[in-house]
Amino acid sequence: MKLTLSYTRNLLALACLAALAGPAMAQDNADTGAADAKKAANLETVTVTGSRISNPNVISPTPVSVLTAAEIKATGAVNIGDILTTLPQLATTFTMGNSTRYIGTAGVSFQDLRNLGTSRTLVLVNGRRFVGASAGDTAVDTNLIPADWVERVEIITGGASAVYGADAVTGVVNFILKKNYQGANLHAQFGSSEHGNFNKGIVSLTGGMNFANNRGNIAASVEHSEQDELMFPDRFGNKSYASILTPDGPYDSALYNNAGGYTNVAAGTFSTGSSTAINKRYVFNPDGSVRHQYFGGPYDNTGRCNDCDRLDANQVLQLQPKYKRTTISSVASFDITPEQHLYAEGTYSHVDVTKSGQPAFGSGASAYTITRDNAYMTPSLAAVMDANNLKSIKVARFDLDAGLRGEDTKRNTTRGVIGANGVITGDWEYDTSLVYGWTDETRHNLNNRIRDRFNASIDAVKDTNGNIVCRSTLNPNSVNPNAGGVLDPIALGGGCVPTSIFGAGAINPKAAQWFNTTTTTTSRLTQFVGGGTVTNNNLFQMPFEAGAASLATGVEFRRESSRQITDPLDVAGLTFLNAIPPSSGAYNVKEGYIETAMPLLSGRPFAQNLTFDAAARFSDYSTIGHTKAWRWGLDWAIDGNIRLRGTVSSAVRAPNIGELFGGQSQNYFTIVDPCSQKQLKNAPSEAVRTANCLALGIPPKWTSTNTATIGGISGSNPDLKPEQGRTWTGGLVFTPEFLTGFGLTLDYWNIKLTDAISAPSGTDIANHCVDSTTGINNVYCTNALRGPDHELNFINSINQNISALSTSGIDLGTYYSHEIGAGKLGLNLDVTKVIAYTEHPFQDDPSNTVQYNGTTTLSGAFPKWKGSLRANYSLNNWLFNWNMRYFSSMLRVSNESYESNPYQTTPIRAGAGFFNDAKASYTFGKSGWQAYAGITNVFDRDPPVNLFGSGASSGIYDAIGRAYYAGFNYNF
Numbered sequence: 026m027k028l029t030l031s032y033t034r035n036l037l038a039l040a041c042l043a044a045l046a047g048p049a050m051a052q053d054n055a056d057t058g059a060a061d062a063k064k065a066a067n068l069e070t071v072t073v074t075g076s077r078i079s080n081p082n083v084i085s086p087t088p089v090s091v092l093t094a095a096e097i098k099a100t101g102a103v104n105i106g107d108i109l110t111t112l113p114q115l116a117t118t119f120t121m122g123n124s125t126r127y128i129g130t131a132g133v134s135f136q137d138l139r140n141l142g143t144s145r146t147l148v149l150v151n152g153r154r155f156v157g158a159s160a161g162d163t164a165v166d167t168n169l170i171p172a173d174w175v176e177r178v179e180i181i182t183g184g185a186s187a188v189y190g191a192d193a194v195t196g197v198v199n200f201i202l203k204k205n206y207q208g209a210n211l212h213a214q215f216g217s218s219e220h221g222n223f224n225k226g227i228v229s230l231t232g233g234m235n236f237a238n239n240r241g242n243i244a245a246s247v248e249h250s251e252q253d254e255l256m257f258p259d260r261f262g263n264k265s266y267a268s269i270l271t272p273d274g275p276y277d278s279a280l281y282n283n284a285g286g287y288t289n290v291a292a293g294t295f296s297t298g299s300s301t302a303i304n305k306r307y308v309f310n311p312d313g314s315v316r317h318q319y320f321g322g323p324y325d326n327t328g329r330c331n332d333c334d335r336l337d338a339n340q341v342l343q344l345q346p347k348y349k350r351t352t353i354s355s356v357a358s359f360d361i362t363p364e365q366h367l368y369a370e371g372t373y374s375h376v377d378v379t380k381s382g383q384p385a386f387g388s389g390a391s392a393y394t395i396t397r398d399n400a401y402m403t404p405s406l407a408a409v410m411d412a413n414n415l416k417s418i419k420v421a422r423f424d425l426d427a428g429l430r431g432e433d434t435k436r437n438t439t440r441g442v443i444g445a446n447g448v449i450t451g452d453w454e455y456d457t458s459l460v461y462g463w464t465d466e467t468r469h470n471l472n473n474r475i476r477d478r479f480n481a482s483i484d485a486v487k488d489t490n491g492n493i494v495c496r497s498t499l500n501p502n503s504v505n506p507n508a509g510g511v512l513d514p515i516a517l518g519g520g521c522v523p524t525s526i527f528g529a530g531a532i533n534p535k536a537a538q539w540f541n542t543t544t545t546t547t548s549r550l551t552q553f554v555g556g557g558t559v560t561n562n563n564l565f566q567m568p569f570e571a572g573a574a575s576l577a578t579g580v581e582f583r584r585e586s587s588r589q590i591t592d593p594l595d596v597a598g599l600t601f602l603n604a605i606p607p608s609s610g611a612y613n614v615k616e617g618y619i620e621t622a623m624p625l626l627s628g629r630p631f632a633q634n635l636t637f638d639a640a641a642r643f644s645d646y647s648t649i650g651h652t653k654a655w656r657w658g659l660d661w662a663i664d665g666n667i668r669l670r671g672t673v674s675s676a677v678r679a680p681n682i683g684e685l686f687g688g689q690s691q692n693y694f695t696i697v698d699p700c701s702q703k704q705l706k707n708a709p710s711e712a713v714r715t716a717n718c719l720a721l722g723i724p725p726k727w728t729s730t731n732t733a734t735i736g737g738i739s740g741s742n743p744d745l746k747p748e749q750g751r752t753w754t755g756g757l758v759f760t761p762e763f764l765t766g767f768g769l770t771l772d773y774w775n776i777k778l779t780d781a782i783s784a785p786s787g788t789d790i791a792n793h794c795v796d797s798t799t800g801i802n803n804v805y806c807t808n809a810l811r812g813p814d815h816e817l818n819f820i821n822s823i824n825q826n827i828s829a830l831s832t833s834g835i836d837l838g839t840y841y842s843h844e845i846g847a848g849k850l851g852l853n854l855d856v857t858k859v860i861a862y863t864e865h866p867f868q869d870d871p872s873n874t875v876q877y878n879g880t881t882t883l884s885g886a887f888p889k890w891k892g893s894l895r896a897n898y899s900l901n902n903w904l905f906n907w908n909m910r911y912f913s914s915m916l917r918v919s920n921e922s923y924e925s926n927p928y929q930t931t932p933i934r935a936g937a938g939f940f941n942d943a944k945a946s947y948t949f950g951k952s953g954w955q956a957y958a959g960i961t962n963v964f965d966r967d968p969p970v971n972l973f974g975s976g977a978s979s980g981i982y983d984a985i986g987r988a989y990y991a992g993f994n995y996n997f
Contacts, residue, residue, distance in 0.1 A: 076188060076638075077152075077558055077577040078622055086638050086658030086670035087185070088754055088772045090114060090838065090855065092178040094203075096895055099906035101214070101944055101959040101990050103227045103250045104350075105175065106134025106167040109198065110980075111910045113857035113891035114182050114836065116140040121168075121252070122345055123980035125380045128603070129468055129546070131346045131434055132378030133158050133166040138182060138195040139776060139832055140862065140877075140887060145678055145748075147185065147193035150200045151370070153554065156440055156462030160548035160589040161608065161683020163192060167200075169374040169438055171248045171352050173212055173229050176203045182774065182836065184752035186654035186676035187640040188620060190581070194676045194750040195776060202356065202370075206233030206244035209997050216990025219965065221259035223345065223985060225252030226992075241359035248352045254379065255345035260984065265337045266971040268930055270325035276931040278325075280970060285335035287318060288328040289388040289421040292529040294318060297413040300389075301326045307409060308334045313527035314405040336423055338383060344984045347379040365447035372440045372462075381431040384424045385474040385601045392419040393483055393526060394506040400485040400493040401525035417506060426532040428541060430601070431471040438464045449559070457557030464550045469543050474601035475594065477516040478540035480507040482533075485523035495521035516599045544592035544600060556581030556616075564621075571635075572624035579618055586611035587682040608741070610686025614679070618642040634662040644677075648685060649747050652677045665762050670772075671755035680745040684782055684824050689740035694787030694820050698729035699795050708796055709872075717795040721806070723815045730816075737820030739784060746826045750778045756836075766842040773835050779868060781828035787820040793867055803869070829868035832878075834859040848900035856892040881915040881935050881972065886981040888912040888938075906944040906959075912981060913937050935969045940983050953996040961988045 076085045090112065102108045110117045117123070118137035125131045135143035135158075148155060148165035158166035178200055185193035215226035233244025267284035270277060288300050290308060298305035306318040322332035352374040359367045387393045396417045397410055410418060444458030481497045484505055488494050496503050497512050498521050505512050524536035558579035565574055588609040598604040620640035626632040638658040645651050656674035663669065697704060700718035708714035719725065756772030785793070785805075794805035808821035837856040842849065862878040865871060877887040890913035898905045914937040916923050918930065927933070941964060946957030961983075968982035 076622075076640075077579070077618075077620055078560060078562070078575045086636075086660040086672050086754075087181055087183040087656075088670075088756060088770070088774070088836065090180040090182065090836075092180070094176055095897075096853070097172055097175060097178075099895065099897060099944055100908060100942065101216070101957075101961065101992075102172070103214070103216075103225050103252065104134060104168040105170055105172040105178075105200075106136070108172075109136060109167065109178065109180075110134075111893055111908075112180065113855050113893060113912075114138055114180055114196075115198075116885060117980035118143055118885060118977060120980045121348065122984055123976060125343060125346055125382070126976055128605070129432070129434065129466070129548075130159055131380035131432055132168070132348050132350075132376055132436070133164075134168045135164040136167060136198045138180070138198070139774075139834075140885060141195045141776065141778065141830060141832065144681060145192065145194040145750075145778075147189055147191075147197045148200075149189065149197060151202055151442075152189075152199060153442060153458060153460050154552065154583070156438060156464055156552040157550050157585075157587075158436065158438065158464055158466075160466065160550065161587050161610070161687050162681050163552075163585060166376075166436075166438070167198070168350065169352060169372070169376075170200050171229065171246060171354055173210070173231055173248065174202050174246060174354060176201045182772075183672050183754045184654075184656065184674035184676035184750055184776070186678075186750070187618065187642045187656040187674060190583075190616060190618075190642065191614070191644070191652075191677055191679045191747075194678045194748065194778065195752075203244075204356070204358070205235070205242045206231065206356075207235060207242070208233065211995045211997075212992065214990055214992030216961075216988055218255075218260075218985050218988040220986045221255055223253050223255040223259070223988070226250065226990075237359070241357070243355070243357040245355040246353070248350075248354075250348075250350050252345060252348045254343060254347040254381070255985065256381075257339045257342035257344055260344060260986065261339070261967075263337070263340070264970075265335075265339050267329045267331070267335075268971075269323050269329045269331060270327060271323065276928050276933075277926070278930040280930070280932060281323065281331040282970070284322075284329060284331040284333075285337050286328050287320070287324065287330045287333055287335050289386065289392075289423055290334055290336050291423045291425045292334075293420045293422040293526055293531075294334070295392075295418045295420045297409065297415065297418075301328060309406075309528040309531075311528045311530065313401060313403045313525060313531065315403070315409055315527075316405075338423070341381070341383055341425070341429055343381045346381075349377045351375045362447075365445070367445050368442075369444070370440075370442040372438070374436075374438045376434070376436040376438075378434050378436070379431065380434070381429045381471075384427055384429050384472070385479075386421075386423045388421045392421040394418075395420050395483070395526075396506055398486055400487045400523065401527055401531075403527065406527065420526060422526055424526075424532065426530045427474070427537045428472040430473065433469040433471060434466060435468075436464060436466045438462065452561045452563040454560050455557060456560075458555070460552070460554040462552045464548075466548045468546045468548075470546065470592070470595070470600075470602055471543055472541045473544045473595070475516055475540050475542055475599055476601060477505075477508060477512045477599060478518075478521070480505050481512055481517060481521045482524045482536045482540050483507070483526050485525070493523050495523050497521060513599065516594075542594065542600070544595050544602065546589065546591050546595070546605070548587065548589040551584075551586045553584045554581065555583075567624050569626060569629075571627045574624070575622040577620045581616045581618070582613065583616075584611065584613040585682060587686075604690055606688035606690055606740075608683070608686055608688040610682040612646060612648040612679075612682065612685070614644050614646045616642060616644045631663050632661065633664050634660070636660045638672075644679075646679055646747075648743075649679055649745070652679070652747050666760060668758040668760075669756075670758065672752070674752045676750035676752065678748040678750065680747065680782055680824075683741065684745060685741055685743050687741035689738045689823060692737050692739040692820075692822060693734040694737055694822070695734050696787050696791050696817060696820070698731065698817055699792045700727065700815075701729040702726050703728070708792075710796070710798075713798055714795045717797065717801050720801045721795070721811065721815075723811075727815060735787065735817050735820055737787065737822055739822045740824070742824040745782060745824060746780055748778060748780050748782060748826070750776060752776050766840075768840045770838040771835070773833070775833040776831065778830040780826040781830055781868075782824050782826055783828040783866070784822055784824050785827060785866075787822055789866070790820055790822060791817060793870070797869070799869075827867055827869075829865040830863070831865075832859065832862040834861075845898070846900075848898055851897045851899075853895040854892065856890070859887070859889050859891075862887055876920040878920070879913070879915055880919060881917060881978040881981075882919065883977065885977040886912075886915060886979075888915050888981070902948045902950065904946045904948075906942075906946075908942045908944075910940045911938060932969075935972055938966070938982060939964075940966055955994040955996075956991075957993070958989070958991040961990070962986055 116137040119135040157163040181197040209232040213228040227250040229248035231246035324330035440462030446456040522536040524533040563573040626635040658672035759769040810819040812818040894909040944959035965987040
C-alpha cells in the first residue's frame with residue numbers, strides 16, 4: 026500500500042517520543058455513551074451558546090446544535106471538515122472529494138450553512154476568528170483544526186452578525202478546543218478502501234501538564250494525516266454515461282452507459298461538413314490514417330453517442346486529491362491571581378495537495394487548424410481533403426498524450442492568540458485578546474500549455490532537405506493558422522519541436538516538454554483581530570423577582586489583506602490556463618457591540634422562566650462605510666417540560682477582498698441585441714422593451730448588423746455594497762420529566778438575503794436594461810454601452826449587488842440515553858426539512874425566480890430532506906457506534922423545466938442517499954490502551970449514475986465505496 030512506509034516512519038517517531046516521555050498523569054478519554062445523556066440533560070441547563078453572555082442561568086433563544094468529541098471520534102474520519110458536512114444543516118459545497126473543481130481550492134473544506142454559500146458562514150475557534158485559506162476570501166479551511174483537540178463544535182443556525190460580526194449571515198460554526206490538558210496521548214489510524222486501493226490515515230501525539238503549583242497549564246500536539254489520490258477508473262472502471270436524445274421514445278432523452286461525446290476524442294476527429302453530420306465525420310487511427318467515425322448505437326445532434334468512437338473524460342477524473350497535512354498546535358494558560366488569567370494559542374499547519382485534471386484540448390471554435398501541406402499528412406487524410414476540396418481541416422482533440430494538467434499546492438497557515446480575562450470588580454468581568462494569522466500558498470500549475478508554442482509545433486512542414494520542422498523555424502514571420510497571425514517570439518523562445526496530432530499517442534514527448542511548462546502563482550492572506558468584551562451577569566435585578574439582567578459589550582478592530590502574484594505567462598494570456606490577473610487588497614473594520622439578556626418572569630405558573638434577549642453591532646468599514654446588525658429573541662420556559670424560543674435578526678455580509686479587489690480582465694460576449702426589430706416580440710413585454718429602446722435613442726424598426734463578439738470586462742467591483750440578511754427562527758425544546766435522558770428540539774427557520782453579489786451574463790445585462798418597467802435609469806443600462814451606430818460595443822460584467830436568495834425549513838433534533846441491561850444506549854437524530862429555496866437572479870424582477878429545492882444542479886445538491894442518526898452502545902469496556910446519513914432523491918433538472926415537461930429525460934431523479942458507518946472500540950482497563958476498528962459505507966452504496974464525479978452536486982454522495990480502518994489510542 027502506498028502510504029505504508031510514510032506512516033510507519035511517522036508512527037515509529039511518535040512512539041519513540043512517547044516512550045522517552047515515560048509515565049505521566051494519565052487522562053482517560055475513552056468514548057462512552059455518557060456524552061449523549063449529558064447532551065439531553067443539558068437542554069435545560071446548558072451555558073448559553075450563540076452569545077457572549079456567560080451566565081449559566083441564561084439560555085439563548087438562538088438554535089444551537091452541538092457535535093461532541095465522542096461523536097467526532099465515532100466517525101473515524103481523518104479530517105474534521107468532512108465530519109461536519111454529514112450534518113443536515115450544512116451543505117457539501119466543499120469536501121475533500123469536490124474541492125478540486127476550482128483553481129487553487131484543492132484539499133480545502135469550507136463550511137456552508139443552509140446551502141447559501143461558504144462566504145456567508147462564519148467559522149470561529151474558541152469564539153475567535155481564524156485566518157482564511159483562499160486568496161481574496163475569509164473562508165476557513167476546517168481541515169486544519171486537529172480533531173483530537175476539539176471538545177465540541179457548536180453550530181449556531183441563526184443570523185449571528187450582531188454577536189460575531191460580518192460573514193455570520195446564515196450562522197456560525199464554532200470549534201471549542203480542550204482546556205487544561207494533562208498527560209499524553211498517542212493516536213494512530215490507518216484505513217483502506219475496498220475498491221481502488223485508496224488509503225488514508227492519521228497519527229498524532231498530544232501532551233500537556235500543569236506547572237507553578239497548578240496555576241498554569243501548557244499543552245501541545247503534532248498531527249500528521251495523508252491520503253492517496255483516487256482516480257475514477259480505479260473506483261468505477263470504464264463506466265461512462267451520457268444523455269442522448271430519444272425522439273422516438275417516451276422521454277426526450279435517456280442516460281446511456283458506454284456513452285460520451287463524439288465531436289472531440291483523444292485520437293482526434295474532424296468533419297468535412299457540419300460537426301454533427303455523422304456520415305462526414307472521421308477519426309484518426311494510431312498510424313495517422315483516417316477512417317469514418319464509428320457509430321454503433323444511438324446518437325443525437327448535440328454531439329453524444331452510445332457504442333461509438335467517443336470521448337471518455339471520466340478516465341482522467343480525480344475523485345480524491347493526493348493530500349498531506351501536518352499541524353502543530355499549542356495552548357497555554359496561567360493564573361496570575363485566582364481572578365486574573367492569561368492564555369495563548371498557537372497553530373502551524375502545512376498542507377501539500379496534488380490535483381490532476383483534464384489535459385489541454387481543442388474543440389469547437391478552438392479546434393486545431395491543420396493545413397494541406399502539413400508534414401505529417403498521410404495518404405488517406407490527403408485523399409479525404411482532396412475529395413472535399415479542403416485546404417485545411419479543424420481537428421478536435423483531447424490531448425491525453427501531452428500530459429494531464431494539474432496543480433501542486435503547498436499551503437502554510439500560521440496563527441497566534443494571546444489574551445487575558447478575569448474580574449474587574451464585583452460582577453464585572455473582561456476578556457481581551459489579540460489574534461494574528463497568515464496563510465501562504467504556492468501553487469504550481471502543471472503541464473500548463475504555452476499556446477503559441479503548441480501552435481508552432483503542430484504547424485509542421487518539410488524543409489528543402491525533407492526534414493520535418495516547424496513552419497515558424499523556417500519563417501518566423503509566417504502566419505500561423507491557429508494563432509491567426511504571427512506567433513509571439515517571446516513566447517516561442519526558439520527551439521521549436523514539431524509534432525503530429527494524428528492519432529492517440531501521436532504527440533512527440535519532446536514537443537510536449539517544449540510547449541508545456543509549470544507556471545507558479547503565490548498568495549498571502551493576513552488577518553489581525555484585536556478586541557475586548559466586558560460582561561456583567563448581575564447588572565441589576567429585574568421587576569417581579571424575575572432575576573438579574575446580564576450584559577456583554579465590547580469593541581473589536583480587524584484588518585484583512587490578500588495578495589496574489591500570478592505567473593507572467595498566465596497574466597499575459599499566453600497559456601492554456603485562464604488569464605488570472607494579479608490582485609491585492611485590504612480593508613479594516615472598527616466595531617462596537619452590545620448584548621443583553623433580561624429575565625421578565627421567573628417561577629410563575631406557565632412561566633418558569635421568560636427571558637428577553639437583544640444584541641446590536643455597529644461597524645465602520647474602510648471599504649463600504651457604516652453598517653449595523655441587530656437581533657432580538659425570546660425564551661419562554663413554560664415549565665420543566667416545554668420551552669419555547671424565537672428570534673428575529675438582521676445581518677450583513679461585507680464584500681470580501683476578491684469581490685472588491687480581485688482584478689478585472691477582458692472578456693468577450695456573444696449577444697443577440699434585444700433592441701433589434703425581430704427581438705422586440707421576444708421580450709416579457711414588447712411594449713416595455715420597445716419604449717426603452719426608443720429611450721436609448723434607437724430608431725424604430727432598427728435591425729442590428731453586428732455578427733462579432735462584443736468586448737467588455739469581468740471581475741471585481743470596488744463599489745460593491747454589503748449584502749443584507751433577515752432571519753426568523755421559532756421553535757420549542759421538549760425535555761419531559763417523565764422520560765429521563767430524552768430531549769427534543771423543533772425549530773422553524775427562514776432566511777432572506779438581498780443585495781446578494783453576483784456577476785450577470787452579457788445577455789442578461791443587455792436584456793434587463795431594456796426590459797425594466799422603471800425605464801432605462803438602471804444598473805444594467807450603465808453597463809451595456811452603445812456606439813453612435815446604436816450597436817452594443819461594451820459590456821461591463823463585473824460583480825454587482827443585484828440578486829436575492831431566500832430559504833426556509835424545519836430542524837428536528839432528538840436525543841435519548843437509556844440503560845439497557847449492563848450497558849447504555851445513546852441515540853442522536855437530526856433531521857432538516859427544507860420547505861423552499863428560491864433564487865431571484867435579479868431582485869428588481871420578482872417574477873424571475875429559480876426554485877432549487879429538491880434538485881441537483883451545477884450549483885449544488887438541494888435535497889428537501891436530510892438527516893443523520895448517531896447511535897452508540899457502551900457495555901463494560903466495549904463501545905459500539907453506528908452512524909447513518911440520509912438525504913432524499915433530487916430532480917436532475919430544474920423544477921421549472923420539470924413542471925413544463927416531466928418527460929424530458931430518464932432517469933429524471935438522482936436516487937436518495939442512505940450511507941451507514943460502523944465502529945467498535947475496546948478499552949483495556951486502566952492500562953491507557955484503546956483499540957478500535959470501523960467500516961464506512963457499510964453497504965457499499967454507489968452514487969447514482971453520472972453523479973460520481975467531483976462537482977458541487979456530487980459531493981453529497983460517497984464516491985469511495987466501502988472502506989475499512991483501524992487504530993489505537995494510548996494515554997500515558
